[in-house]
Each structure stands twice: as C-alpha cells, then as structure tokens.
Amino acid sequence: MTFETEYVTIVDGVLQITIATSANGTSMDFAGINAGTAALQKLDSEVGAVLLTGTGANFCAGGNVRGFAAAEDRAAHIHALATDLHEFVVALDETVVPVVAGVQGWAAGAGMSLVCLADIALGGPSTKLRPAYPGIGLSPDGGMSWTLPRIVGAGRAREILLTDAVLDADAAVRLGILSRLVADEDVRTEALNLARTLSAGPRSTYASIKSLLAQSNSATLSDQLDYERDAIAAAANGKTGREGVDAFVEKRKPNYT
Template identity: 75%
Template sequence: MSTTEPVAAAEIIDGVLHLTIATSAAGASMDFDLINAGTAALRDLDPSVGAILLIGAGANFCAGGNVRDFAAADDRGAYLHQLADELHDFVRALAAAPVPVIAAVQGWAAGAGMSLVCAADIAIGGPSTKLRPAYPGIGLSPDGGMSWLLPRIVGHGRASEILLTDAVLDAEEAVRLGILSRTVADDEIRAEALRLAQTFVNGPRATYAAMKKLLAQSPTAILDQQLDAERDSISAAANSNTGREGVDAFVNKRKPNYVGLT
C-alpha cells in the first residue's frame, strides 16, 4: 500500500461504513488499495450499515490520481485504463448503495477527488474547502464520472466552463452550485459529516433506499413514468414495517422507532 500510516480502508463503526480514499502520502493522491477495498466492502455491504462516509485521512479530501505514478508507467495509456476501471467500479458500487453516501470534504478535492464529491448524496465542506477538475493541467480528460455527474448538478453550460477552464471553486461557490451541500467550520467537517451519517443509521432506512432509487431513475424518466414510479413506491412503503411505524407514530404523537425495520 502506498500509505505511510496505518489506515483502515473500510471500517464499520456504529452502523456507518467509513471509506478512506486518500491519505497524506503522495500529496493526498488517491490510494487504489483503499479504493479497491472500498469497492469490495460496497459490493458485499454489511446489513448493519445505514450510511457511508467518504473521508481523506490527511489534511485534504483527495487530490486525484498520483501523477508521478502516471509518468513512471511503461505504458501510460494501459496504466490509466486500469486505474479508471478500478475507480469506476468504486463509483458504480457507490451509486448502487441503498444507503446515503456522505462526503467529508476537508481541504482540496481535485481531479477524481472532485468526482467523488459529485458522486456523494451529501457533501459537507468548510471555509477552506476547494474543488478543481485539474485535468487540463496534465493534459487528460475527466474520469470518476465527472462528465456525467457535474452537468446534472450545475447544468451543462456551467459544467462546460468549470471543466474547460479548470476552474478552482471555493466553498461558497461550491455550495451555491450545489456541489457542496453546506459548510461548517473547518475543524468540524468530519464530526458534522459523521453526525449526519449516524442520523441515517437510526432513521427509516427503507425510505432512504426508496428515495435513492427514485432519484437515480429520474434523469432518464419522463414525468409520466416518474409519477407511476412514485405511486408504486409510496404504495409499497405504506404496507411496509417502516411505513406502518412512521404513520402510527405520527397518529399517536410519539417519536417513530425505525431501528431494525424494513
């Protein structure tokens, strides 16, 4: 592994799957031992997991791929093809996860690191958070799903400008565009992201899964199809244990207890 300090690649703590994607080694570049371990954990997601937390182990979230390793490869194209395959397996596994994905975005999120911020359901940053595509600077095109994810967050025109000009986005602009959900103090980013993740662990997990499914299919569905999907989803939820508990708790003016319900 390319890290210099011991880091748990995929660790479940109190129902939250912590996935470390980069460390302080090699300038906070993406560590593919960690990425591949994360993919394995996501594909065989433990049923106790109620939320996923993406973190960087150093001062920065992730500075993208290790460009020095790119340069050292005998066949750079083949090497990047392999890394992109591995990263994209991770992105696909994140997208397929039925639980909320939260990114704790401290410091820089550049290149594929920015792609993973876009792939999260919720991204928490701080005043010092900065995002940058970083691909034009090394003569490469995007990976990690950025060319698909970013236009759906900020719109095609704004995404084109950000990518083509290699724009550096500060936290305020990233929140305005919807890439970051919100900001807290820099030293509270990890704690706030974890607090949020834990609320999902104890919340209506079946509801979150249904919401994620509806949101995932909405970009390619016409309104008529989405209305049918929403009808079928809320109908199924009404007869589920989670739906029954939620409605009954509301009627009886008590706090719902969703722990262990499907």
C-alpha cells in the same frame, strides 16, 4: 464484516471508506478504493450509510501524477487505475443507503468526481474543488463528465471543465456540488454525525428516495408519478411506513432500528 481494513470500517452503522491519506500528498489511495469496492459490493446489513473521507489535509488531491509519470506504459497504467476507480464509482452509485462525503481541504481530479457522486457533501470555508485534468493534459474520469452536468447544468459544466476552474467553498455550495459548510475543523466530525443520523433513520424510505431520484433522470412526469404512487403505496404496508405513521398518530418518536 470480514474484509474490514485500515481503509474500511463500520462505526454505528456507518461504512467509512478512506479514499486518500497523507501518503503521496493526499493523492487517491487505491488500497482504499479497492477495499471500498469490495465492501460496497457485499454491503453488510448493519450498514445504513456510507461516509467517504480522506485522513490527510485534503479530502483527495486527485490521482498520483508522479506515479503516472513513472509508469513504463502510461496508458496501460492509467487504464488500470481508471478501471478500478470506475468499479468503485458503479458500486457507490448502486448502493441503496445514503452516501455522505466529508470534504476537507482540496477535492481535485478524481477526488472532485467522488464528491459529485455523494448524496450529501459537507465542506468547510477552506474547501476547494478543481477538475485538474486540463492542467496535466488528461480528460475526466470517475464519472465527472456525467455527474457534473446533472448538478450544475451542461453549460456551467463545460465552463468548469474547459477552464479548469477552481471553485471555492461558497461557489461549490451555490452550484450544488457541496450541500453546506461547517467549520473547517469540524468537517470530518459533522460528516460522521450526519452519516450516523441517516443510518438510524428510515432506511427503506432512503432507498426509495434514491431510486426515485435516479429514475427521474430519464422518466417522463407521467411515468415518475406512477413510480411515486407505487412506491408510497408499497411503503404504507411496509414495516418502516407502519412504524412512521403509527408513531406520528401516537405522538412519539419513531423507532426505525
């Protein structure tokens, strides 16, 4: 992977993307966002999972508001940032491998948007999420107006966005934005361990699961049943499906790698 940087690395089959650092108060770091887009668009064959993480006290405190204020043309500045962010969002959404987020501290603004894009998001008791857009007189980006209603329902999404609600960790789990909680000090470690486990799992199965879930947003039940039938039949003759079934019959652990 020739484009590895301080923001993008591969460890044990996990593509780790750093979206925020302690610089600028853990606001979104677009060096990491853009490096992540490049990596996702040319996903290395050894990658079996993606991990989103921040290296500072927070997962991501949102956009750099001081940078917004300092821009000569604020509209042009934010338009360019949103364009870069949305390229990352599309690349993240289109990846066939599981996406894990390790959400320590705050996930605000676009940071919360990225949490909503993860397949599995782990947080700690101190994790907090907030849309943050009304607080600075701006509207959502990063896909939050699309993902949040699909996670929590349209009515609850309206309330969260319009009231700029601060969601504590328990509320975020109850609403389905966070998958589960671990100890605050273990969030990054547990998220990496989960991503490693997924990377060693049945990758074609995960790809099929993600595809089926994505199709289910607009499919009828009848269509979805057809998609499921065709997918499981194809898997039965695939290398992963054969290994899984044979391992079960032979009473051994399957080797998907």
